[in-house]
Every structure is written in structure tokens, then in C-alpha cells.
Amino acid sequence: MNDPTDLTGTGLSEAWVTELVERTLAEDLTGGAPLPAAPDLAVANDVTSSATIPPAQYGTADLVARADGVVAGLPLAARVFLRLAPGATLTAGAADGDRVRRGDVLLSIRGPVRALLAAERSALNIASRASGIATHTRAWVDAIEGTKARVLDTRKTTPGLRPLEKYAVRCGGGTNKRMGLYDVAMIKDNHVAAAGSVAAAVTAVRERAPKVAVQVEADTPAQAVEAVEAGADFLLLDNMAPAVLREVVALVGGRAELEATGGLTLAVAREVAETGVDYLSVGALTHSSPILDLALDLRAG
Known part of the structure; x- marks a missing residue:
């Protein structure tokens, strides 16, 4: 697989994607106020993860399909994770436009667990919404x-x-x-x-x-x-x-x-x-x- 964050061929601009990532994370972490530039400060707003997970704990998270469909928005989801965990390692399991089956791993991210969980919902909201549209469109096609x-x-x-x-x-x-x-x-x-x-x-x-x-x-x-x-x-x-x-x-x-x-x-x-x-x-x-x-x-x- 290629770079999971690559926007080549998407028609989406770097500036627009960056703004969307910031806006989506701010909605979840700061109530819409500008996100702190430092990832650790942004992650600290996740009160649950900050209270229950040691800052040094690392792990791997898999973005998984729970239903058959067509995926879209994976590069944006990857950028959400990297915004809060800039040193994370990402491994692509699928590419936008692929037909996937229930249980398929679409993206794996290894990094600080606090950051991965703080980014989870924002990444899922983007990819789930885009993939739903792609799946529905494919049915018509x-x-x-x-x-x-x-x-x-x-x-x-x-x-x-x-x-x-x-x-x-x-x-x-x-x-x-x-x-x-x-x-x-x-x-x-x-x-x-x-x-x-x-x-x-x-x-x-x-x-x-x-x-x-x-x-x-x-x-x-x-x-x-x-x-x-x-x-x-x-x-x-x-x-x-x-x-x-x-x-x-x-x-x-x-x-x-x-x-x-x-x-x-x-x-x-x-x-x-x-x-x-x-x-x-x-x-x-x-x-x-x-x-x-x-x-x-x-x-x-």
C-alpha cells in the first residue's frame, strides 16, 4: 500500500483537509475552540483517557470494517491520528474506493494510546460518513x-x-x-x-x-x-x-x-x-x- 495519508488523486486540497481535521478534533476536544498546537496539550482535553491511561503507554489500533461496503476518507482519518500522535506508525490495509468485507482491517496505527483514543471518534466520523456515501453510490452504479x-x-x-x-x-x-x-x-x-x-x-x-x-x-x-x-x-x-x-x-x-x-x-x-x-x-x-x-x-x- 502507498502512504496512507496521501491525497494525490482525491481532488482535496491540503489546506481544506488540514482545516477539516482541526475543526473536527476541536469539536470533540475543546468544544470548538482552537486546538492547542502541541499534541500533548490537545490530548489532555480527553478527560477519560488522561485519567485512565499512562502517558507512556503505547499500543496498536486497527480501523476495522463492521460491515461490507466501499471505503472512502481513509487518508483524512490517518491525518486525524497523526495530528494527535505525530510520531505514530501507520499501515494501510485498504485504499479509498476499495470494496471491503466485514472484519477487514483498513488502517493500523501504532502510537501513544492516549492520543489514539482521543482521535478515535473524529477519525471514525469522517471515514464512516465518507464510506457510507461511497457504498450507497456503488449500489446505484x-x-x-x-x-x-x-x-x-x-x-x-x-x-x-x-x-x-x-x-x-x-x-x-x-x-x-x-x-x-x-x-x-x-x-x-x-x-x-x-x-x-x-x-x-x-x-x-x-x-x-x-x-x-x-x-x-x-x-x-x-x-x-x-x-x-x-x-x-x-x-x-x-x-x-x-x-x-x-x-x-x-x-x-x-x-x-x-x-x-x-x-x-x-x-x-x-x-x-x-x-x-x-x-x-x-x-x-x-x-x-x-x-x-x-x-x-x-x-x-
Whole structure:
């Protein structure tokens, strides 16, 4: 395995990860106040471990999967441990994006036991959340395997955790299409009402942000045709039955990318994908994924 803390290929910046690690540990150790720079001073805030564990006691802790799934966030979890135990030795047992089974050891950390236990919950919260999203995403990707459609996430993310959660979607085989309000223009019914028409809204966006891709929400085949003729790059096909989606694909397929959304479930995912749309947009990937159950098992000595 490579360096367990390596962020290469994650798309996550060093600065953002460092800030997340600090914020997450401070939430647990100082009630949100800035974390002491000295690891020993930070660990001292764990009143239970400080009272029950000698400062010189060393041990090895294993980050273990308690359920089958797809893992994500392991480099961030590793950095949580190193923040409180900078001299710890880390050994990777898995990498982000791997399918794992119950009982698999994902990461082993050898260091001061006080520090390992002080970091435990923060590391688990990050990795469990990210792995839950990756696992849920993989279920959707598997459900539509063999079709041309891809699974997309949305902006329905936990405040402050969007980079991590969208990275977790990628670990599960999904695709990020819109990171925020700045990189794709999404014209919905309220924008159309304010602008006066779909064409007016598209024109206004083109003039204001000529390099930004434009997506238009459509509820009917007629609206889909209107949006494409107005110059939309993508169509968001909202709450359309599979038969209607097939009609839209026949009318405008190839002239714009087509994204089905609204009311999608795993039970109908393949039927929707087989209509010929390019994407299935699933907000539940980030707003409703259960965590993947992970635990930290200490080996004394």
C-alpha cells in the first residue's frame, strides 16, 4: 500500500483537509475552540483517557470494517491520528474506493494510546460518513451497469463537508457534475418566471457567464424541446416517467445531455437508465446515505 495519508488523486486540497481535521478534533476536544498546537496539550482535553491511561503507554489500533461496503476518507482519518500522535506508525490495509468485507482491517496505527483514543471518534466520523456515501453510490452504479447512463450527485450536501462528500461519491464510482452555483448555470422554473421565458433566461446567462455550461429544468417534452432550441447544454428532466423520458430522448437526444431526476429509487434505476438518458441525478447519495459501520480496535502492547 502507498502512504496512507496521501491525497494525490482525491481532488482535496491540503489546506481544506488540514482545516477539516482541526475543526473536527476541536469539536470533540475543546468544544470548538482552537486546538492547542502541541499534541500533548490537545490530548489532555480527553478527560477519560488522561485519567485512565499512562502517558507512556503505547499500543496498536486497527480501523476495522463492521460491515461490507466501499471505503472512502481513509487518508483524512490517518491525518486525524497523526495530528494527535505525530510520531505514530501507520499501515494501510485498504485504499479509498476499495470494496471491503466485514472484519477487514483498513488502517493500523501504532502510537501513544492516549492520543489514539482521543482521535478515535473524529477519525471514525469522517471515514464512516465518507464510506457510507461511497457504498450507497456503488449500489446505484451497480444497478445501472451496462447502460450508458452515469450516476450524479447534487448540491444537497452537509454544510462544510461538500468536498469530502463529493469525493466519496467519486470513490463509489459516481460523477460530480455541479460543485456549486459558480460552475454550472441551472435555470429552474423560478428563473424562467423572473426572466420571462426560457429563451430569455438562457440568453441572460450566456451574456453574463459565456463560459459556463447552461442547464435548464424541464417538466414536459415540450419544455425540453423549448430549452434545447433556446441553446441549453443540459436538460434536467424532473419527475418524468420512463415512457416520457424515452419520448424526450427521441425528440432531443444528441442535441443536449439529458439528466433524469426526482423520485428516483434503486428499484427503478435500471428502467430509467435504459430510456437513453445520460445521467441519473440522485440527491440521496449525500443527504440520506447511512454511514458504513467502522470501529477502532485497540491492541495493547
